Amino acid sequence: MKKYTVLLFIVFFAWSCSDNGPSGPNPDDFDREAILVNWGDNIIVPSFTDLSEATAQLHTSAETFSASPTLQNLETLRGSWESAYLAFQHVSMFEMGEAMQLRYRDNLNIYPTDTTEIKQNITEGGYDLELPSLNNSQGFPALDYLIHGLSENDTEIVSYYTTNSDAQNYRTYLTDLTLRIDTLTDQVLDSWTSGYRDEFVNNSGNGANSSLDMMVNDYIYYYEKHLRAGKIGIPAGVFSGSPLSSHVEAYYSEGFSKALFNEALSASINFFNGTHFEGEADGQSLDDYLDYLNTMKDGADLTSIINNQFQDAKNEAQALNDNFAAQVETDNNLMLGTYDELQRNVVNMKVDMLQALNINVDYVDADGD
Amino acid sequence: MLWSIIRFAANGWITKLYIEPQFFFSYYGFEWVQPLGQWTYLLFVICGLSSIFVAIGYKYRWSIIVFFLSFTYIELMDKTTYLNHYYFISILSFLMIFLPANAYFSVDAWQNEKIRSQKVPTWTIGSIKLLLGIVYFYAGLAKLNSDWLFEAMPLQIWLPAKYSIPILGDLLQQTWVHYLFAWSGAIYDLTIPFLLLYKRTRTIAFILVVIFHVLTRVLFPIGMFPYIMIASALIFFDSGLHNSILDKISGWLRITKSLFDNGSIYEYPKKWIQKASLSIIAVFFVLQLLIPFRYMLYPGELFWTEEGYRFSWRVMLMEKAGYANFKVVDPENDQRFYVDNTEFLTRFQEKQMSSQPDFILEYAHFLEDHYQEQGIKDPEIYVDSYVALNGRRSQPYVDPNVDLTEIEPSLKHRTWLLPFDDEIKGL
Numbered sequence: 001m002k003k004y005t006v007l008l009f010i011v012f013f014a015w016s017c018s019d020n021g022p023s024g025p026n027p028d029d030f031d032r033e034a035i036l037v038n039w040g041d042n043i044i045v046p047s048f049t050d051l052s053e054a055t056a057q058l059h060t061s062a063e064t065f066s067a068s069p070t071l072q073n074l075e076t077l078r079g080s081w082e083s084a085y086l087a088f089q090h091v092s093m094f095e096m097g098e099a100m101q102l103r104y105r106d107n108l109n110i111y112p113t114d115t116t117e118i119k120q121n122i123t124e125g126g127y128d129l130e131l132p133s134l135n136n137s138q139g140f141p142a143l144d145y146l147i148h149g150l151s152e153n154d155t156e157i158v159s160y161y162t163t164n165s166d167a168q169n170y171r172t173y174l175t176d177l178t179l180r181i182d183t184l185t186d187q188v189l190d191s192w193t194s195g196y197r198d199e200f201v202n203n204s205g206n207g208a209n210s211s212l213d214m215m216v217n218d219y220i221y222y223y224e225k226h227l228r229a230g231k232i233g234i235p236a237g238v239f240s241g242s243p244l245s246s247h248v249e250a251y252y253s254e255g256f257s258k259a260l261f262n263e264a265l266s267a268s269i270n271f272f273n274g275t276h277f278e279g280e281a282d283g284q285s286l287d288d289y290l291d292y293l294n295t296m297k298d299g300a301d302l303t304s305i306i307n308n309q310f311q312d313a314k315n316e317a318q319a320l321n322d323n324f325a326a327q328v329e330t331d332n333n334l335m336l337g338t339y340d341e342l343q344r345n346v347v348n349m350k351v352d353m354l355q356a357l358n359i360n361v362d363y364v365d366a367d368g369d
Numbered sequence: 370m371l372w373s374i375i376r377f378a379a380n381g382w383i384t385k386l387y388i389e390p391q392f393f394f395s396y397y398g399f400e401w402v403q404p405l406g407q408w409t410y411l412l413f414v415i416c417g418l419s420s421i422f423v424a425i426g427y428k429y430r431w432s433i434i435v436f437f438l439s440f441t442y443i444e445l446m447d448k449t450t451y452l453n454h455y456y457f458i459s460i461l462s463f464l465m466i467f468l469p470a471n472a473y474f475s476v477d478a479w480q481n482e483k484i485r486s487q488k489v490p491t492w493t494i495g496s497i498k499l500l501l502g503i504v505y506f507y508a509g510l511a512k513l514n515s516d517w518l519f520e521a522m523p524l525q526i527w528l529p530a531k532y533s534i535p536i537l538g539d540l541l542q543q544t545w546v547h548y549l550f551a552w553s554g555a556i557y558d559l560t561i562p563f564l565l566l567y568k569r570t571r572t573i574a575f576i577l578v579v580i581f582h583v584l585t586r587v588l589f590p591i592g593m594f595p596y597i598m599i600a601s602a603l604i605f606f607d608s609g610l611h612n613s614i615l616d617k618i619s620g621w622l623r624i625t626k627s628l629f630d631n632g633s634i635y636e637y638p639k640k641w642i643q644k645a646s647l648s649i650i651a652v653f654f655v656l657q658l659l660i661p662f663r664y665m666l667y668p669g670e671l672f673w674t675e676e677g678y679r680f681s682w683r684v685m686l687m688e689k690a691g692y693a694n695f696k697v698v699d700p701e702n703d704q705r706f707y708v709d710n711t712e713f714l715t716r717f718q719e720k721q722m723s724s725q726p727d728f729i730l731e732y733a734h735f736l737e738d739h740y741q742e743q744g745i746k747d748p749e750i751y752v753d754s755y756v757a758l759n760g761r762r763s764q765p766y767v768d769p770n771v772d773l774t775e776i777e778p779s780l781k782h783r784t785w786l787l788p789f790d791d792e793i794k795g796l
Contacts, residue, residue, distance in 0.1 A: 030542075032532060205533035207590075229709065241704035293529060300762045347692050347755045351763040355690040358530035 030292040031284070033204040036211050038274050038283035040197045046277035047090040047267075048189040054084035055182040062178035066171040069161035071154055078147055082256060084181070085140045089264040091188075093222035093271065096214055097200070098191035102184055105226075106135045112247050113141035115149070122169045129180050138177050141250070146174055149252030213359045216286070220349050223268055228342040231261045235328050236335040243328035243335075257324040261317065269310045286353070293356050302356060306348050313341035393447040394718070394728050397778055402445040409446075415439050423465075426475020430466070437462040448728075449721045453684050454594035457504060464500060464653065467646035468493045472635040474615055479628065486635035493635075496650055497604050500657070502562035507661050507682040509558030514795030516672075516687075517555065521547035522759035523688035531588055557581055565605040578602045589685065667782050672758055673789035675725055676782065691724030691766060693754040695736060699745045708736060724756050726767065726783055733773035750774050764790060 061080035065073040088108060095105050107129075117137040121127040129138050136142075150157045160170050192200075203211040229239065230249070237243040250256040270277070274285025287303040294301065317338045321327040328335050393404060405412060416439035422432035441459045444451075469489055471477040478485040516522040521544070528541040528550065540546050557577065564574035582595035603610070619626040637643035664677030671678060672687050695708040710719045713735070722728040733750045740748040749772040757763035764787075767773075771785040 206530050210533075225711070233707075238707050239709055241699070241706040343694070347763055351690045351692045351755050351757045355526060355688055355757050355760065358526050358688070 030289070032212060032289070033201060034284040035274070035286070035289060036201045036204055036215075038276075038285060039215065039271070040192075040200050042276040042279075042281070042283050043271060043274070044091070044094055045189075045192050045197060047087070047094075048185065048192060050277065051084065051087040051091055052182075052185050052189045054080070054087040055178070055185045058084040059175070059178040059182045062175050066161070066175050069158050069171070071158055074147065074154065074158055078253075081140070081143055081147060082253075082259075085250065085256070085260060086263045088140065089260055090267045090277065092226060092264065093219055093268065094215075095218055095222070097188075097196045099188045102187060103132070103135075104184055104188055106132070107184055108139040108181060109141065109249075110136045110139060111141035111144075111230075111249055112251060113137060113139075113145050115145055118142055118145060118173070122173045123166055125169060129176065138180060140181070143174070143177055143181075144250050144252045146170070146177070147252075148254070212357075216354070216357065216359050219268075219271060220346075220354070223349065224346050227261075227264050227268060228339065228346060231257070231264065232324075232335060232339045232342060235324055236332055236339055237328070238336070238339055243332050245325040245328050248324040248328070251325055254325070255323040258317070258320055258322045261324070262314075265310070265314060265317070269307070269314075272306065272310070286357070290353065290356055300352075302348065302352055306345060306353065309341070309345040309348055313338060313345065316341045394449050394722070394731055396445055396448050397727070397780065399445045402442060404446045412439055412443060416443060423462075423470075426471040426477050429471030429475060429477050433462060433466050433470075437466060447718075449718045451679060452591075452594075453682060454591070454597065456680055457594075458597070460653075460657070461497070461500060464496060464650065467650055468496065469635045469637070473629050474626065483638075484635075485629060485631060486633040487630050488633070489635040492647070494604065496654070497601075498562075498566070499654065501598075501601055501604070502566075503654075503657055504682050505558050505562045508684050509555055509560075511661075511681070511683040511686055512551075512555035512558060514686075514793050516759050516793050516795075517551050518795075520759070521551045523686070524550050526688045526760055527589070534587060537587070554581075565602060568607075571605060575602060575606075585685075669782070669786070670789045670793055672793055673756075674783060674786055675727070687759055689724040689756060689758050690720075690763075691722075691754060691756040692763070693723040693729055693732075693752050693767075695733065696751045696753065697736065697740055697745070698749040698751065700747060700749055701745075713739070723754065724766075726786055727778065729754065729767060730773055730776060730778055734778070737774045748774065758789075761791060 058077075058080040061073070061077040065077045091099075092105055092109065099105070114136040117134070121134070121137055127134060127137075147157070150160050161167055161174070164170060200211050203209075207213065233239060235244055235248045245251075248257045249260050269275075272285060273287050274283035275281070276283060287307070290302045294303075316334075319334055320338060321330070324335065395402060416436060419432045419436035419439060422428060423436055437459065440455075440462060444455050444459055469484070469486075472484055472486045472489050512518070517524075524547045525544075528547055531541050532538045534541070561574055561577065561581075564570040564577070579599055582599050585591060586595040603614075615626055618624075637646065661677075661681030661683075664671045664681070667674065667676040669676070672689070693710070695710070696705060697708060698705045710722075714722060714732070722732050729752060733752065736750055737748055751769055751772060752767050753769050754766040755763040756766040766787060768785050768787055773785070776785055
């Protein structure tokens with residue numbers, strides 16, 4: 001018995017003084033919390049701050065237009081809508097914390113928007129935009145319809161807000177929508193600046209509820225469902241058999257869907273590489289973590305594989321028409337080509353990257369078999 | 370066991386796993402086992418109650434049968450949640466049906482003098498020891514492969530991710546620690562049943578059991594298993610220890626334990642019942658010894674094809690991640706489109722489905738039925754799938770040119786999988 005106890009002690013002793021061991025990379029080489037700090041401070045909070053300014057501007061423009069519905073003010077409003085919609089592409093993937101509670105993304109960007117319901121809300125009034133059932137009659141897509149889609153002709157669009165029998169209701173609905181976008185955005189931003197950022201960074205452990213695991217899950221989910229499928233796959237008819245031009249993002253703008261897609265793709269690439277918002281600086285992110293893990297097992301260079309694939313998708317998308325609705329109607333193969341390139345990175349990230357990072361998909365026991 | 374059920378319910382897992390999903394993956398031959406809607410809760414209650422009755426030894430024979438049936442039914446409902454230790458509990462409870470575990474210190478024995486006996490035949494306890502021994506030893510044998518021993522895979526993937534565990538976190542970043550864990554794990558599994566059997570090494574063996582399982586509890590999400598194994602290992606000790614534990618319990622509950630110390634040896638009520646029990650147990654063990662080796666009947670890499678992987682104590686052996694994109698083709702008008710898996714499966718189901726061929730096939734048949742209802746007369750279903758195994762790059766998995774609706778689920782070798790372009794040596 002004594003012998004074993006001694007043996008046990010030796011094993012533990014060997015363990016405990018192993019810190020000076022020469023083999024393997026130094027554990028201090030990599031600080032996972034630095035990724036969270038970089039995401040929070042250099043990407044997420046700046047992106048929401050930027051969007052918050054844009055949505056405030058959007059609401060101001062809507063109020064100006066509502067007070068004085070002129071062609072000139074309509075143009076200004078459209079400009080503000082475009083800026084805010086582009087800024088939104090940088091935060092759409094961060095559906096966590098307050099954003100998740102509010103179901104922020106569902107409130108702001110469900111398309112195709114329900115035009116029948118919008119008209120009904122306007123004529124009947126008494127709508128409650130907080131109801132989940134009204135998610136598809138608000139947000140950026142509903143605004144798209146209200147400022148681009150009411151008619152083919154701009155003068156006629158303005159007439160909805162001036163001479164139409166429901167003109168007053170149209171004006172109210174318009175500003176109700178912009179106010180809601182602005183309020184929700186501020187709510188999410190406030191939560192990040194008043195405590196959630198620290199909670200996010202401090203939750204640096206491992207396990208399915210850690211910030212890293214949740215964020216990576218959300219990121220891949222966003223990339224697969226909202227970027228790949230929502231913006232490209234669904235309109236191209238990948239899931240339905242035939243193209244659905246009315247399902248493109250910003251359908252009524254007739255020409256803004258590609259800009260939104262490009263912005264969203266860039267945001268995804270920047271997130272993967274930890275590139276600061278509206279900057280060139282390269283902070284810690286998934287690319288660095290993959291590189292670090294690779295020093296242990298010298299497998300394939302996933303960072304380059306994923307980045308090259310991002311680039312291929314970007315290149316493929318360059319040939320697309322600015323208006324994706326026109327693209328799927330004239331030459332859907334180009335659209336399908338872009339989809340395929342995006343799809344390849346779903347495999348790279350969902351299979352290879354998740355495995356390398358050992359990130360759990362959901363909170364259930366599993367012993368890996 | 371009761372604790373396990375409560376934990377399951379407390380986590381909201383009943384709802385999440387058995388009520389919410391639209392579709393469940395069945396075991397081959399057990400397709401008739403389906404969740405019972407809201408009645409599933411009742412099933413869990415029954416299972417919980419029967420486990421209490423088993424523990425206190427009240428109407429033992431009936432309770433253990435009910436427990437075995439209800440627990441096994443729960444496990445058979447959806448193979449997404451397959452875990453080796455749930456299987457262990459199922460077969461252990463099956464084995465216990467034939468054992469007189471109510472002979473001593475139980476309500477039955479307290480009420481019924483005929484059952485009450487201080488001793489039971491050695492083979493009854495021996496059979497549980499044997500089962501535990503098989504679990505460990507086979508788990509050890511399964512670790513003797515090149516990935517585990519020479520690549521420290523999949524530990525190399527799992528351990529570094531546990532960086533935030535106090536003290537160990539930094540160590541787990543070291544390559545040599547991964548190898549140490551791999552080798553000591555294999556040696557532990559292979560030797561522990563023998564160390565537990567011999568009196569001289571038993572105490573140290575038990576300490577190892579505790580260390581090993583506490584470590585696995587800290588490192589991996591494997592639920593109750595470590596505690597169950599630690600408690601089960603107590604069976605290797607002789608009656609002295611058990612008696613002192615029971616003395617303590619008797620003290621707390623104010624039970625006169627001496628009532629049970631009548632010196633008699635348990636006898637089955639009829640000779641033929643004992644004979645039947647013995648022969649069932651014998652057949653049971655022959656099967657237990659053979660089933661883990663059934664993979665030898667199949668060509669190809671076991672980890673890749675998973676033909677004969679389950680029910681064979683292959684625990685923590687591989688990290689497999691997959692992605693499966695299903696394409697539906699309507700041959701009548703040559704329309705084709707892809708399936709959004711999240712429409713039908715939970716995230717967890719999707720993860721499990723995408724790397725396991727039997728899941729992929731079953732899901733394909735589910736999709737066939739679904740799209741037939743949607744009006745496609747004879748849909749063809751193809752899958753574009755990738756699987757990464759133990760840190761290797763992902764590679765195509767199922768042959769994308771095979772119409773899965775043409776393939777019936779069976780235990781035959783799956784010719785529709787693409788070959789694995791590497792080799793894992795070993796058992």
